[in-house]
Amino acid sequence: MTTVDQHVVEIVCDSGEGAQTAGQMFGTISARMGYGVWTVEIIPAEIEPPNRSRAGASGNRIRIGTQPIINMGDSADIVLAFNEQVLYSRIDVGAFGRGTRIFLENKWATDPDEGIRKDYADALADFEKRGYVVYEVPMEVECLKVVADARRGKNIWNLGLLCALYQYDPALVGAELEKKFQRKGTKVIEANKDLFKAGYEWCQENVDFGFQVPVQPSEGQSVVMNGNTAAALGIMAAGMDLCSMYPITPATSVSHYLAAAFQRTGGVVHQAEDEIAAIGFAIGASYAGKTAVTVTSGPGLALKTEFIGLAVMSEIPLVIVVVQRGGPSTGLPTRVEQGDLLASLYAAPGDAPKIVMAPTTIAECFHFMITARKLAEAYRGPVIVLTDANLATGQTLFERPVVEESWFAPPVDQSDWQPDVKPYAWDDDTGLSPRPIPGQRDGSYVLTGLAHDENSRIAYDSDINQRSMNRRSRKLHTLHKSLKPPVVHGDDSGDLLVVSWGSTGGAIEEAVDRVRADGGKLSCVSLRFLSPLEPGLKEIFDRFKKVMTIEINYSEPADEPGIPEANRRYSQLAWLLRATTLVDIDCWSRVSGIPLPPGVIEAELRRRINLKPRSGADVRIEAGLGS
Amino acid sequence: MYGLKLDWDPEPETKCFVLQDYQGLEPRWCPGCGDLAVLAALQRLVRDEQIPPEKIAVISGIGCSSRFPHYMKTYGFHGLHGRPLPIASGVRSRRPDLDVFVITGDGDCCAIGTSHWIHAIRYNMNMTVLMLDNNIYGLTKMQSSPTTRLGKKSNTHPRGTILGPLDPISVTLSITNASFVAQTVDWNPPHVLATIRAAHEHQGLSFVRIMQRCPHYTPEIWTEYQQDPSCIFLLDHPDGIPVDAGVARLFENKVDHDPSDLPAARDLAALDEVIPIGLLYRNPDAQRYDLAMHEGLDMPLDDRITAAQAEVDRFLI
Structure with missing residues (x-):
């Protein structure tokens, strides 16, 4: 038994063999036990890649530790793999190092196909050269002792192995299995419990090492989720009730969760005909008094640029969540990049000053939504929140947020407008101005993306353009003055x-x-x-x-x-x-x-x-x- | 109606809206522009209906006709080229209490905004869409538009357009869930008003194409139709656009057309050389996306907070 303060585990398989389920469960169980946890989804680039394909790895990386975990860590300590080929896609991204212990399904050694037998043997030799320690495990054989179809069960058997390796309490896992397979009926629950037990016991009997990660349970309640879910929850807690979007990886899952949750919390997801319509729809809602959110990624941001310029020019509050991926063009849709900072700041015709913020943690993905809506309304313009695929799909735990009334948007103001207040009554110092909302009597004005004066009248004269540009820019200085210097770590x-x-x-x-x-x-x-x-x-x-x-x-x-x-x-x-x-x-x-x-x-x-x-x-x- | 309301209103201090209450800036369209007729008709309609000006949102794209909101004294949104429909849909989704009008043109709707046109028709959210079709790009100085006639010379096609025009009515009638499709001509103001009145009454998205000329670039396009009204089919039906005697006198070809008959509407739209005016199609039972969007809008704040709290709890460990 070795005591460690943190460990990185990966479980990988062909798409459809359930390693993601097992990995997520291991993460959830670890969090419940009081560990710091960070999980990363391992997603194949294609929906259904061929089996035993180097590009087809599907699964999870789970990093657990005594202290809170704030990133995915370095090379894996323990890997569970259902075939040797999927490991190569992980090797390509530097996921393993010398000393990484790999539990590998060994059925390929005796496969009827000579090619597969050879690939397996070659890989074993290669892994040895690379310094990995491979444990050949008869996963399928052992699973078949419990269930008839090993393909539907190997994941939970491996979860058993993993939990035994880290001395997890099997009773805790049993409850989790019941929850997970609740909808599939008692038969499935029992089969999975048997698989888990078999894997657990196999590990106890056949593996002569194990690890102990000391637990330091934190006080207070925690929630566990990925950054996209955190953003979605934040959107709700900010009182925004319209998310207008067009499907784009890796941003879309924000709307998946919202679409379901809005039915309970009051709100709608609008799946628009394209990225441009998605932001246009959100802008319409915002103009009408309900600040909306649109969620996208780099290519969608490019398409939305003209509308973002309009929101800046005509001062419409709006929250734009950009979950960055690899670019340029279609780039690396499922991968991590921070390539859209300058596009967020500058990609618009002319000078279009806007607020851009970036959460550093998954908890901030939640809290920044509340801030973003408030800033959008107070500063009367779009706020871009830049996250990325790492935050979007990484999962960790953070302090349970207690939803407060003050986070919510106030009801749409329908009181009478003061007729002498112009629709853009810019304050000379702050650039801020109150905004009339359709329905407010005596507030009628025509919003325009053309250069305009305080009355929102189209104006081509140079003085007015200079002044209005200055007022819109001034708002950023007003916000700047209200911010605190960042905290230096160290x-x-x-x-x-x-x-x-x-x-x-x-x-x-x-x-x-x-x-x-x-x-x-x-x-x-x-x-x-x-x-x-x-x-x-x-x-x-x-x-x-x-x-x-x-x-x-x-x-x-x-x-x-x-x-x-x-x-x-x-x-x-x-x-x-x-x-x-x-x-x-x-x-x-x-x-x-x-x-x-x-x-x-x-x-x-x-x-x-x-x-x-x-x-x-x-x-x-x-x-x-x-x- | 305006006249009646004056007599019937039991609250003497209640304001009665007159035309001036809806008149914004002095229109800067060219003299003879068809947009002026549509503006006058819309102002009359909302006056007749006594809609409070602050409860009206007029949303447009970019182009000559899209200056429209500036000339209304209501809430207006002069947005981006081709994009008024997504904006209007967004407004409609959160504000069922507002009357939403969309002003678009042949370039705005049928070229740069085509995808939104198709999908807005399919969404069928309650709004009145007026497509002011002068067969040309006017603001940018005489480029061909999708509805420009075959052979018409323009700055982008100096030897005449290569392709024949796209027919907005045929397209609209072919979109799934279309619910109100009408056509009118700017040189007959009573018919324009009657058409947009029916469009406004319709619950769903009403699409009205208004054929008009550009006094500068397409002054001649409708001359033959004006001189020979037999080129126009005036659609007549008890369920259609009401036709008064004055209008009927001008158009000798009255055609009985049941607006619930979609194949017949498509046949009419496909006719060459003849323009049908009036209500081509109406389906009051078409699905309305805005009704689905309004679900939950009235949820009390306390319930929202409680529900959001419960959502957070789902992720407790």
Whole structure:
């Protein structure tokens, strides 16, 4: 029995063999036991990839720990695989390292097909070379002792194995199985309980090692969910009752949950004919007094651009959730990237100042929705909330939010409008103005996307355009003044400051902590507001010898041959911060489509401050990521 | 009705709306523009119906006719080229209490906004859509539109258009769940008013194509129809657009057409050389998407909070 403070488990199979179910259950059970948990879905790129395909891995990565877990971790410690081929897609993304223990279905060794037998043998040899420790397990044979069709049961048998490996209480799992298969009847429940028990006992009898992760139960209640569900719940808790969307990966699941939940909480999901109509519909609802939300990803953001410009120009409150994926074009639909920061800030004809915020955690995916609706209404314009595929599908637990009345939108104001108040009575200092809502007597005005004056009258004269642009821009300064400087993680000064935004924050924090524990003088800061930026950034940057961003979008290293310094392309936050602070901010980024593991970040940080690489998995993960 | 309401209203202080209450800025359309006739008709309609101006939303796209909301003294939304229908649908989805009118043109509706046109017809949300069709792009200076006649010379087709026009009525009639399809001509104001009145009364999306000329770029397109009214079929039916004697006198070809007869409507729309005016099709039983969208709108705040709380609880561990 080995005691560890955290462990990474993966369970992978061909699509349809149920590893995702088993993985999710393991995550839920772990959370219920009081562990910190972060789970990541492993999704094949196709709906039904061929069996035993390298591209077809389906399953889950589950990281558990004594402390709260804020990212997916480094190479896996334990892997359960239903065939050897699906492991290669995980090897491609650097999921395993030397010493990773793999429990592998061994039926392929005796498959009637000679080709399969050979592939299996080759893979075993290859895995050994790579330093993995493989345990061949007769999964199918053992399952067939309990059920007639092993394909429908191997997952729960493996869940049993896994729970035995970590000394989980089988009774707790029994209750979970009952809940999971409740709708399928007692027969199915009993079969699964038998499978679980068989896997559990097989592990106890045949595996001569095990792990113990100490539990440190937290006080108070927690909820567990992924970022898209958190966003959906946040939308509801913000009192928004219309989500207008068009299906796009990886954003769509926000609407899946909402579509069901709105039936209970009052609201509707409108699936529009296209991305443009989706935002147009939301804008119509917002104009009519009910701030709406539209949910999309990069390609949809591109299509929505003209309407976003209209919302800025005519000052319509609106929440736009952009769950980023890999770009450009159709790019990497299911993968992680932070490539839409600059598009969110600048992709509109002319100058279209708007609020852009980015949650760093899954809890923030929930809470930012409430903030976003309020900001949209107070600042009379669109608010873009940038999340990404990592937050969208990663699952973790956070403190149970207690829904408050003050989070909800007030009822649509239908009181009489003061006739002498113009529809854009811009305050000279703040740029803010009250908004008449259709139905308010004496408030009639014609909203237009053309240049207009305080009366919303079309105006082409240069003074009015200059003034109205200035007033709309001013709103961002008003918000900027109300924000607090971001909190620096680590010392207030030092050799290196890492700046990040969005989902990378958790992995960067962990990497920084590891290097600090080794004597490195570095800190990190994660930005939640990208437009306007939080105040005090330059002052923070000035306290560090070097400042760099770490992001998941494209950039070029300073020392790459063939890249002239004058033409070097920086990653997006670095570009923005260099322009706004005039600090010589460097960057390091990857577009490998996966969340940055803390070990990879750690290796880069050590390189930056001339600390020796830590012996361990980090270097190999870097190799897996490509350079 | 306006006159009656004055006499019947038991509350003497209740305001009675007059035309000026609906008149916004001075229209800046060219003299002779068909848009002016439609504007006058719409203002008369809402005056006759005594709809409070603040309860009206006039939503348009971009183009000459889309300046329309500025000339109404109601709430208006002069949005993006081709996109008035999604905006109007959004308004309608949250505000069943508002009267929603959409003003669009042949370019706005049948070119850049085509997908929204098709789907708005299918959604059949309660609103009145007026498609002001002058067969040309006027605001951008005489480019061919989808409804431009074959051979018409324009700045984008100096030797004449290559393709014949798309027929908006045939298209609309072929869209599943269409519920009200009518056509009228700008040179007969009483028929314009009667048509949009019927459109407004209809519960669902009413699509009205108003054929009109552009005094600058297509002044001649309807001349033959004006000079020879036999080119026009005036659709007449007890369930159709009421035709008064004055209108009837102008059109010698009265055609009896039952607006519930979809195949007959499609046949009429497909006729070459002849324009049917009046109500081609009406189906009061077509499904209405807005009714489904309004479910839950009246849920009290306390219930919403309780329900949201319960949703959060589903994720408790």
